[in-house]
Amino acid sequence: MGNLLENKTGIIFGALDERSIAWKVAQKAHENGAKFILTNAPIALRMGKINELAEKCGTEVIPADATSMDDLNTLFEQSQEKLGGKLDFVLHSIGMSPNVRKNKGYTDLNHDWYLKTLDISALSFHKTMQVAYKQDAMNDWGSILGLSYIAAQEAYPFYSDMADAKAALESIARSFGYHFGIKNKVRVNTISQSPTVTSAGSGIAGFDKFFDFANEMSPLGNADAESCADYCLTLFSDLTRYVTMQNLYHDGGYSTTGISGKIMEKWDK
Numbered sequence: 001m002g003n004l005l006e007n008k009t010g011i012i013f014g015a016l017d018e019r020s021i022a023w024k025v026a027q028k029a030h031e032n033g034a035k036f037i038l039t040n041a042p043i044a045l046r047m048g049k050i051n052e053l054a055e056k057c058g059t060e061v062i063p064a065d066a067t068s069m070d071d072l073n074t075l076f077e078q079s080q081e082k083l084g085g086k087l088d089f090v091l092h093s094i095g096m097s098p099n100v101r102k103n104k105g106y107t108d109l110n111h112d113w114y115l116k117t118l119d120i121s122a123l124s125f126h127k128t129m130q131v132a133y134k135q136d137a138m139n140d141w142g143s144i145l146g147l148s149y150i151a152a153q154e155a156y157p158f159y160s161d162m163a164d165a166k167a168a169l170e171s172i173a174r175s176f177g178y179h180f181g182i183k184n185k186v187r188v189n190t191i192s193q194s195p196t197v198t199s200a201g202s203g204i205a206g207f208d209k210f211f212d213f214a215n216e217m218s219p220l221g222n223a224d225a226e227s228c229a230d231y232c233l234t235l236f237s238d239l240t241r242y243v244t245m246q247n248l249y250h251d252g253g254y255s256t257t258g259i260s261g262k263i264m265e266k267w268d269k
């Protein structure tokens with residue numbers, strides 16, 4: 001509880017159920033005084049529980065497929081109307097790969113699905129920002145955030161085409177961050193999060209094993225969804241106004257650990 005986001009308004013994409021990172025961000029943003037619109041793809045509204053969350057946060061849901069410019073334009077127009085003006089923050093917490101879902105490995109990709117992966121998981125970040133930019137929807141010193149994974153930098157074979165999508169997502173944050181910074185001091189970053197038990201996370205083949213591996217590699221252990229939400233809040237707050245165009249690791253130290261004692265013990269003969 002606090003008032004870190006008092007008087008701030010925004011849009012939160014990607015809350016599907018209570019495990020979702022976006023769900024935790026919405027809960028904490030609400031507790032910290034923010035007002036926001038929740039959004040998700042129309043199909044997720046039918047399958048998920050987002051209306052429950054909206055009720056708890058005293059807000060409403062505007063459906064939008066984040067790959068559709070029409071949907072995004074309507075979402076940003078209606079959100080500004082309902083929230084009474086321009087926005088201070090946007091959370092893009094979206095990821096989906098038909099190849100991962102259907103267990104297609106990287107050397108056997110369906111390329112139509114690969115395009116879908118890129119559209120949903122990376123280009124949608126650009127589309128969202130282009131709409132916000134053209135509608136002049138962000139307040140000065142606003143903050144836009146996407147969620148990434150370390151497979152953007154290193155080979156994680158099980159992550160299939162999502163690795164390429166995350167590399168594009170992080171690049172889009174840098175490229176759009178430049179233009180949004182010049183336009184009106186809006187910052188754009190990605191958080192590279194530990195493996196996290198959510199619908200998207202646990203849908204990846206071998207998730208349990210790489211979750212445990214990362215947990216034993218990281219000096220602090222894996223960061224959970226709740227802590228990720230805390231970090232998101234700091235990046236929406238006024239305490240991080242000059243952090244932009246960064247990919248920020250939120251992973252308990254995993255990304256800069258070569259080997260840990262716990263992993264070494266596993267090789268004891």
Ligand SMILES: NC(=O)c1ccc[n+]([C@@H]2O[C@H](COP(=O)([O-])OP(=O)(O)OC[C@H]3O[C@@H](n4cnc5c(N)ncnc54)[C@H](O)[C@@H]3O)[C@@H](O)[C@H]2O)c1
Binds near residue numbers: 022149193194200
């Ligand atoms: N879970 C992990 O291990 C992990 C690790 C690092 C990064 N991430 C990233 O965190 C973000 C959130 O994922 P999560 O783990 O909370 O899982 P999640 O499944 O709860 O969230 C993914 C969301 O994407 C939404 N989505 C899919 N297609 C969409 C579309 N066309 N338009 C709008 N929304 C769409 C889904 O409905 C869902 O709400 C994703 O970018 C994911 O890649 C997750």
